[in-house]
Amino acid sequence: SAEKVLKIGGMAPLTGPSAKTGQEIKQSAEMAFEEAGNMIGDYKVELVWIDSQSDPAKATNAYAEAVERKGIQVGLLNWHSSVAIAVMDLAAKYKIPHLFGIGGSSVINEKYRSDMDKYNGYWLKSWPVPQKTMTGYVEFLEDAIASGKFKPHSKKVVIFAEDTDWGRDIFAGAKKMFGDAGWEIVAEDFLAQNQTEFYPLLTKWKKLEPALVFGSYGMPVGITSLIKQSREVGLKVPMICDGLGWAGEWYSLAGSASDYTLDMIQKLATDKAKAWAANYEKKYGDKPSPSSGGLAYDSAKLFIKVAKRALEKTGKLDSESLRQVVLDELLTGKITYSEDEGAITVSRFSYNEQSLPDPAVGVDDWYLPIIQYKSGKGRIVYPKAWAEAEFHVIQ
């Protein structure tokens, strides 16, 4: 009797500019499956890695090959939105459900929503578009001002973002958000991905005398350089540096200059989460990032849950049965995956009609706390219910 095998195509940028992220995604997902003994029921799990090479064209070639030659039955994970856009069509064409791509940007949602029938059940994200999640920042600021902890001398804010699809999205969100809250945006800058020299920019900002600097910048070198140099040029204002914590080694690059900067990131707060991080570090030698690594780990766990359910329900595991369960139970909110069950990054993954293809956003669902760093440790300062420390305004 032939062994029952489920072939999963894990997609990540394993080479090229984002290889670091890709590697973390790969390793975290592998960890999750290993913990399950590489088995789902009586099915043996075989992970086939698809290197997206950060290039939509190359990614589609590799994807088609993985489907046809290596026979993957389901796709998992992803990082770049541009890759997602190109691969979505393939997933639909080959009728392969592709689940939990991490790439967050809104273009995926646009494409998905443009032809729901075609893509439904064939593409699912595990990171919602930033516009939905970021409102926390303004709530937090209003709260800090109201409680008198933060006394800005003016309502001037500087906004920056990385010049990527993600950055564009978050920038659009931030602009609206701050505008609505009555802030004056005095500078808007998109930063190149490989940039390390910010003296001109920072000096320019300094002269504008903002009360707050807000930005999102996922490139570890860029964001840490920005923070370090902001201290060097003497820009002493509260800084929200969304994305600082995405790379595990950020503190070894930014050092004490990162004290008091704020970030919004998967909390990795529970014991389970901490154990996972420790495990990861033991196994692979470097600190995992909660966003790429943690989310990939959670996504894989959630997938295992979905697959188990599919096996239970239909007695077999293949593209079709998985898709059925996804449509019938995951997207209707019957299957969720929460902190109690072991989710380490957010409170709960749950999907519904309105959120698609994103997970639902909310404090009890997919929600990122705001944390403030001190000596390399992040402490949650918002929402209040989770807070571990008081917000400290840099002087």
Add this chain to the structure above:
Amino acid sequence: MTQLTQDNSTGFSGILGKICLSPMGLAGLAILFLLPLVPPFNQDYMIRWLISGAIVAAAAVAFDFSAGYLGIVNFGYAAFIGLGAYTSAIISNKIGISPFITIFAGALVSAGLGVLTGIVSLRLRGMFAICFTWFIGIALMGLCLKLDWLTRGPLGLQCDGFFEGNSSLPYYYLILAIMIFTYLVLGLMIRSDYGLAFRAIGQNMEAAMTSGVHPTKYRVINFTMSCFFAGLIGGFYGHYYGILTPELLHTQKTVEVLVIAYIGGRSSLWGGIVAAFPFIFAMELLRSSLSDLPGINLIIYGVFLIAIMVYYPGGVAQFFKNLTARKQRSTSSTAQKAKTAEAGV
């Protein structure tokens, strides 16, 4: 038009020769036509690889048209491809006309930039000319990122496909047609007086000028043609993959084409085509079978590239040339001494 290589062969191969094809080349093309119909190549992913191969092959031909003959490596070549791709995508998105028409618009815009580049870079030689085109490429890519109201910047621009349906096969025949069209047009130009002028300018500008060749004219013509096809290929690229990002204009992409063109053999045009398909297949297979150690395929690629350049810089074209030369040598057993003697008189 002067037929330089007047083969005394008549009949079928003579006719073929007139359109720059040898019997072997024709056989190769026939194979390319039939390949996607026979297993294992009829699988869709194989066809996708064939398409990638054909894209690079066509680009390498058009690239070699400048680099191999005029001696100017257009290091911003990917940007010209990208310009065509974006133009075609934007027009077809905004106005909604068929991509079959807009890719020519894209090609024309690329050609237009080619004209400008040709005129403006006229006084530049060697590395300076190369870097000039490179800078144009970098600037274009920067523009593509910054003009996001037009190109959607890093968010990526989605484009419609040429054909309805899921099969890649029609796309394959389309790009094959583009590739052959590129080769024939450029090949005929090289065969004509134009080719002579290009080579003369490429080898010694001053001597070419004193021989009466008008460098501006021919350099511009060359750039225009090469960039026109770059744009055409770009248009195909966009409408095939469905998404364009500024990364398409990146130097890295030029390097991919350049490598194929050089492994194919400079100033051969067809060398790029012969090199592209096996090379793409080998690279994809390497990548997929060594996926446990991502990057090792690229190391092999690098080593291979260096080895070729050190030990066999003539590339595929040289290989074939040597083959035919050996054949000739074995038939005509002229003593070497006689040869030297002739040379010595």
Add this chain to the structure above:
Amino acid sequence: MNILETKGVTKRFGGLVAVNDVSLHVEAGEILGLIGPNGAGKTTFQNTVAGLDPPTSGEVYFLGNKVTGFSPQVMCSLGLSRTFQIPRPFPKLTVLENVLVSTVFGNTEPVADKVKHARDKLDFVEFPLGHNVLCETLNTVQLKRLDLARALASSPKLCLLDELASGLSEVELEDIIAIIRKIRDTGVTILMVEHIMQVIMNLCDRLAVISFGNKIAEGPTGEVTKNPKVIEAYLGVEED
């Protein structure tokens, strides 16, 4: 008729005046020899005329028209061609193709069979090798022959020759003299720079001598070579 006439041509390189106020004329159908010590400015003068390096001041008239500062390809199409002191062929083209370039692009008169025209020119200069040899393998002397054929292929009216005969042995000199004569007999005017007196004495109708950029003498060959100024500046005490 003067096919070429220069008026006060001066060429400066930075502080150095390489050609200083040189006025001379070339009559149609003659062979004018331009001689002078090394570094006198002969090559530079030819460059200014052929358009490779426009003169700093002064005027050049070709066929009665002012052509000062015209580009080389225009001069070529007007009917002026030249050879180089250090030949500069197209190394990766064959001998035949080298000549074809100039046949195809330099010619104003239509040529029926270009390949034949080119081959004729190569035969005309008695090119010693096959026509399908790549130029990079030729030696200097062969290159000069080729260069000459190339210059002729554009059907020039005036041909500037720069040290065409240097590097030839005595016997070979006889050959080249014969060839140049043949060229003149086809109606091409020649302005030649040469150091080998054997060639000059045999060929030139008239001579112009420049030294340190200045023209010091011009006139029929026999006269000029007896000019004491010329002897002092250039010829030295002749022995042979």
Add this chain to the structure above:
Amino acid sequence: MNDSSSAKVIEWLKSAGGITVTCTILVAIAVSFHKGPYVLVNTLVTGGMWALMAIGVSLLFGVMNISNFAHGEYFMIGSLTAYYIMNPLKQYLLETPNDFLSFITPILGIAGAAIVGAIAGIVTDKTIFAQLRKRNREGWLLNCFLITIGIQIILINVHMLVFGNTFKGVVNYWDVPSVAFGDVYVSVDRVVVFGIAMAAIVLFWYLMMYTSLGKKIRAVAQDENGARMVGIQVNGVYSTTFALACGFAALAGGSLLFMFPSYPTVGVAPLYNSWFIIILVGFGNVAGAVPGGFMIALFQVVTRTYMGEGWENVIPMFLIAMILIFKPYGIFATKVRSVWEQ
């Protein structure tokens, strides 16, 4: 100043190089008045670093006719070395503080980087380019160019496989407050690195102009056979050149570790910048690399200041292209050109 030297100065001011340099200075001053002196300080500090990189590229191209696309990877080797020297030392210092050791740690790292880079250069020359020299010289420029692309791909991916994808960097060299120039603050690290760059450049210039090694290198650059004919052993000179060029790149990499943590593709940006510079000033122009570095830095600072981030690739590229149209061999090109022009 006597007559002839003032005439020379005027002559130089009228040349393209002079005009551009003057314009650059004027623009720098004008912008500094408008936007504040930080423009000037920034220009100087970053320009020096790029000049250091550019010299290596220029040297390799000038002497060996190799347009090194892998130059950034020697920068990467430098930063990697510096990291693996500095990081253990810093760890050790955390446990046993020692003022002197913590003072010289960065210097050790930077010196180590330069040495390892130079060795890597020699190895590259001996294993690859010496072979190519022996085999054939035809199409040398483009063969070499493709080879360097191969080297680049190999080095990046070997780094990735062996050392991983992490960012290996240090927070700073010396943990001291920034120095102030007026109201502009610059970190001590940067000031020191600027000093290192300038010292290296001066040293190099002296080496090229006044020592016999320099003369030999120049001779080989201009005519290899000629050099052999006067008794210069060219293979040695080539290896030395490679060592110097790669050593400089690695020196830059080591010096800039605080700004560019080592990771596989860290060399790309420095590579691009150095190419911009040498194209702007013309090849083989060591002295020109310094003002060139400043000019590129100024272009970038000014476009960032007035146009915003991201335009620094568009506008300066356009400007350099324009300048090239008028000065096709770079702004400092003289009438004399030898191998550089091929």
Add this chain to the structure above:
Amino acid sequence: MKNLNAGYGFLKVLWDVSIQIDRGEFVALVGPNGAGKSTTLKTISGLLPPQSGKITFDGQVINNQDCALNCRNGLSYISEELNLFTGMTVLENLEMGAQLLDDKNKMEENLQFVFELFPRLEERVGQYAGTLSGGERKMLAIARGLMSNPILVLVDEPSLGLAPQVTEEVFNALKVLNKKGVTILLVEQNVTKTLKFSSRAYILEKGEVVLEGPSSELITNDHVKQIYLGT
């Protein structure tokens, strides 16, 4: 210098050429264009590795020795292509020629000697070699070759492109050098003159030595007369 076969790549140019030169001799090598004279010199100098055969210099086999080492041992080659350092000044070129000499005074002496030989160069000491006229370059190349106090000088067509007056001077200078004890191997097109100045000569045709002997005899040889002197 013995039994030499040499050529470029596939092409063989020299066929068993044997030449022997004793110390202090003035030997000429003549032959028609493309006979392989320059190739011979190139091979001896070490620029071109021989395909087979043996080259000895001062009793030492120098077959595959680099040109630079030969130069150190006192062999100086003045090539047809000149190989000047075009981006250096005339003076720098000359200094490079003497870079193997340790003694600064000796260099000064040599400089004096070549400037005497070619006063034109002295006028142009500060000019870049790349901008010299054809003849000036030739002079510079010869001068540079003489700067290193060589024992053996290989000269390839010294008179090429030189004004008649200067040609004469160059030949005289070679004669003077020879008198001083320097061995000379001269390649030249002007057969009459060459044979007049040299003591012994070889005649090379199509890569083979066809005749050799004292110059004075060769000049009256029928073959030579017919082929080279056209009489």
